[in-house]
Amino acid sequence: MDAKFQLAANLRRLRKERCWSQEMLAHFAGLHPTEVSRLERGLREPRLRTVMQVAAALKVPVQELIAPPEVVPEPEPVG
Template sequence: MFCTRFRVSQNRFGKDLKSGWSRPVPCGGPLKERCAAMEHRMQLGANLRRLRKERCWSQEMLAHFAGLHPTEVSRLERGLREPRLRTIVQVASALNVPIQALLDPEPSPEPEPVT
């Protein structure tokens, strides 16, 4: 697993500036917790997108049923947001699934029996 991080530089007043993305670095050490959080957000996003598409809903429809803004649903699916518990509950309620269904890894498909 790889993570990206910001290169930070300072302007002449000592204020930090984000100067762009650095190249991906292997997870480990101080970045390990950051990588784990990113994996959880990406898992939530993948499950959210899968459950939404199973119902043939658009992001706008899910946002309407969950009482969220459509951009919030988009950010959740792309793993850009660390959602609040309230948001997770709203989305799970709108999809009529337990909260655990949003957080667990996707179930692996059953292998087809060979005849």
């Protein structure tokens, strides 16, 4: 998965887990709501500073924003 789409998916998931709107996240991160929207749609290659601002607003380490999604192995059939 392309890094910017990976960031987009993680950002959207973390924002929704907090029941925040894009406007709320933008406010907490010191960004314009349009910037948050672009990030969530993978339309922007964010600067490191922007990623750090978003991570701080969400109270997560930067690694959580850029980490690939965890692949959960399928359970093996029984019997």
